[in-house]
Structures are given as structure tokens and as C-alpha cells.
Amino acid sequence: MGEVIVITSGKGGVGKTTTTANIGTGFALQGKKVVLVDADIGLRNLDVVMGLENRIVYDLVDVTDGNCRLKQALIRDKRYDTLYLLPAAQTRDKNAVNPEQMKLLCKELAEDFDYVLIDCPAGIEQGFRNAIAGADRAVIVTTPEVSAVRDADRIIGLLEAEGKHNPKLIVNRIRPNMVKKGEMMDIDDIIEILAVDLLGIIPEDEYIVISTNRGEPAVVNPASTASNAYKNIVRRLSGENVPFISFESDSGIMSRIKRLFGFGE
Amino acid sequence: MLDLIQKMLGKEAGSKQIAKERLRLVLVHDRVNVSPQFMELLKEDMIKVISNYMEINEREMEVNLTQTNSSVALVASIPVNRMKRGTVPVE
Numbered sequence: 001m002g003e004v005i006v007i008t009s010g011k012g013g014v015g016k017t018t019t020t021a022n023i024g025t026g027f028a029l030q031g032k033k034v035v036l037v038d039a040d041i042g043l044r045n046l047d048v049v050m051g052l053e054n055r056i057v058y059d060l061v062d063v064t065d066g067n068c069r070l071k072q073a074l075i076r077d078k079r080y081d082t083l084y085l086l087p088a089a090q091t092r093d094k095n096a097v098n099p100e101q102m103k104l105l106c107k108e109l110a111e112d113f114d115y116v117l118i119d120c121p122a123g124i125e126q127g128f129r130n131a132i133a134g135a136d137r138a139v140i141v142t143t144p145e146v147s148a149v150r151d152a153d154r155i156i157g158l159l160e161a162e163g164k165h166n167p168k169l170i171v172n173r174i175r176p177n178m179v180k181k182g183e184m185m186d187i188d189d190i191i192e193i194l195a196v197d198l199l200g201i202i203p204e205d206e207y208i209v210i211s212t213n214r215g216e217p218a219v220v221n222p223a224s225t226a227s228n229a230y231k232n233i234v235r236r237l238s239g240e241n242v243p244f245i246s247f248e249s250d251s252g253i254m255s256r257i258k259r260l261f262g263f264g265e
Numbered sequence: 266m267l268d269l270i271q272k273m274l275g276k277e278a279g280s281k282q283i284a285k286e287r288l289r290l291v292l293v294h295d296r297v298n299v300s301p302q303f304m305e306l307l308k309e310d311m312i313k314v315i316s317n318y319m320e321i322n323e324r325e326m327e328v329n330l331t332q333t334n335s336s337v338a339l340v341a342s343i344p345v346n347r348m349k350r351g352t353v354p355v356e
């Protein structure tokens with residue numbers, strides 16, 4: 001029986017889809033059998049990020065409506081044959097799927113796959129409820145901005161209310177230079193405010209844009225600075241204890257004071 | 266030396282600090298799930314009670330929830346124009 005993990009955030013555009021694609025590909029790199037489920041009904045995206053948009057025949061709603069068998073709707077990745085995608089439907093009907101159907105779907109997928117990763121839509125409506133319904137664990141993505149962290153806090157509360165405890169946090173798009181200058185909240189600030197466990201820190205990385213253009217997740221490219229961060233997240237999710245990469249180790253007030261004394265001597 | 270200290274203090278007052286403070290405050294309200302209308306009702310009731318004893322500046326009055334470490338506190342700043350005479354209850 002595999003594990004179902006939902007990647008969620010509250011706010012849109014913080015990197016849920018990018019993260020899902022890269023974590024999923026990261027698992028596949030490890031030889032794990034993994035399926036990515038695009039739960040963003042009406043705003044299908046994950047297929048494009050994965051470069052699989054031309055292979056879609058059936059979608060998630062075709063499965064839950066019984067128009068096809070689950071296996072028929074799964075698209076195998078171009079590069080990794082243990083990696084699959086279940087694309088979102090492009091319907092405008094918000095209620096095309098319900099949480100009960102999602103639970104069943106996740107259960108069925110978890111029988112065949114080591115990991116089932118659910119890419120959650122933005123918001124706290126039906127789409128969010130569907131996406132979290134069948135999840136064993138939740139991963140929250142945020143960026144170091146007031147609005148994104150605020151929404152993350154709201155999501156943590158809603159997950160708690162649904163009985164999904166101990167979500168793990170990914171802070172995306174960190175810019176070490178700005179953190180250094182005191183112009184961006186750092187990881188410690190965010191963790192302290194949200195009071196959750198940290199799962200990973202992903203730097204702002206131009207290569208994400210390039211890889212999204214190409215439809216090849218950045219994790220496979222060693223030139224990408226985010227690649228290592230994704231790999232570490234994958235290892236942590238599979239239970240390994242991986243130390244956090246410190247992009248900025250001397251921003252604390254103490255080290256500044258120490259430097260001051262060093263200077264004065 | 267002074268320059269150096271100032272530069273450091275300047276650093277510490279970067280927009281990150283502002284972001285943290287704003288976030289803290291907005292989360293206090295989000296977490297206790299208090300609507301602005303709720304706070305407004307509370308304020309009106311407070312005014313009613315306090316007005317029995319003193320004349321206050323309602324326009325400048327501020328009632329907010331804030332967080333001290335892990336607990337939430339109700340903090341009110343109520344400018345008093347003058348005390349009312351003779352309305353203080355005597356035993």
C-alpha cells in the first residue's frame with residue numbers, strides 16, 4: 001500500500017505544480033513507482049510542466065464518471081517508466097468530482113503505486129476539499145511573502161479541522177541575497193510563525209523557467225540549483241534524515257555582533 | 266565605528282522585519298477567527314459601558330487583538346477627554 005501525499009498552499013502561483021512535478025520525478029529517479037494526480041479541475045497544468053500534454057486521451061473525471069478504466073487514463077512519462085500522470089479534466093463544472101470519489105480513486109492508486117502525489121488547486125473551496133480527501137499526508141508550499149504565509153496558516157488550520165495533522169512545509173523561491181540584506185523573511189521566521197515542521201527550502205531558480213518551457217522537471221538537471229533541494233525533499237519524504245542546506249548562515253544578529261567584535265580587534 | 270553600527274541597525278530594520286510584524290498581527294486575527302464586525306460590536310459595547318464613567322474620544326479609540334508569545338491579548342487604547350462627576354457609584 002503506497003502513500004498519498006497532497007501538495008497544497010491556499011494561495012495560487014506559489015509553486016505547487018512545479019513542486020509536484022519535481023518531487024514526483026525525483027521519486028522516479030530513485031526507482032519508486034509514482035503517479036501524479038492533477039486535481040486542478042478546469043485548469044489543467046501538470047501535463048504541460050511534465051511535457052505530456054500531447055498524450056492525453058482520458059482524464060480524472062472520465063475515470064470517476066466511469067467513462068474509462070483507471071489504467072486507461074494514466075499517462076506514462078517520456079523518460080521514466082515508473083512515473084505516471086493522471087491529468088485533470090478541463091470541464092467548467094466545479095462539482096464534477098466529489099471528495100468520496102477522490103478517496104476511492106486515491107485508494108485504488110495507492111494499491112499500485114509507492115507514492116500518489118496530488119497537485120491541489122488554489123483556494124479553499126470544493127477543489128481543495130477534493131484534493132485533500134484521500135491524502136495520508138499534506139505538504140504545504142509557501143513563498144517568503146506575507147500573503148502566501150498567511151494563506152498557508154489558513155490551510156494548516158483547515159487541514160487540522162479535516163483530521164490531517166502535522167503537515168510539512170516547503171518554502172519556495174527563497175532569494176539568499178535578499179534574506180542576507182534583511183529584505184526577505186528567512187526560513188526561521190516562517191517556521192516560527194507557522195509552527196510546523198520544515199520539509200525543504202527551494203531557491204529562486206531561473207532554470208525552473210527554462211525547464212517549464214521544455215517540459216522537463218528541473219530536478220533531472222544538475223545545473224539547476226533547485227534540483228538538489230528537490231532531491232533532498234524526496235529523501236526526507238522517504239524517511240531519510242537529510243540536513244538542510246543553509247543558503248544563508250551568517251544573517252543572525254549574534255553572528256553580526258561577533259563580526260562586529262572581530263572587526264574592532 | 267558609528268557608521269558600522271548604523272549600517273547594522275539599518276540592516277536589521279529591513280522590510281523583512283515589517284513583513285514579520287504585519288504577518289504576526291494578521292494571523293492573530295485570522296487564528297481566533299474574529300471578524301471586523303465582531304470587533305466593532307465589542308467596541309460599541311465598551312463605549313457604552315465606559316461612557317457611564319468618563320467621556321472618551323471614540324474616534325481615536327483603538328481596540329485590537331495582539332499576541333504576546335503564545336497567548337492572545339485584547340489591547341485597548343482609549344483616550345479620555347474628561348471624567349464624569351457624580352456618576353461614580355458610591356457604596
Ligand SMILES: Nc1ncnc2c1ncn2[C@@H]1O[C@H](COP(=O)(O)OP(=O)(O)O)[C@@H](O)[C@H]1O
Pocket residue numbers: 009011012013014015016017018019045122172173202203204205206208209212226
Ligand atoms: N523555485 C522557483 N524559481 C523560479 N520560478 C519558480 C519557482 N517555483 C515556481 N516558479 C514559477 O512560478 C510560477 C507558478 O508556479 P506553479 O508551480 O504553477 O504554482 P501553483 O501550482 O502553486 O499555482 C511558474 O511560472 C513557475 O515556473
Ligand SMILES: [Mg+2]
Pocket residue numbers: 016017018040045119120121
Ligand atoms: Mg498549479
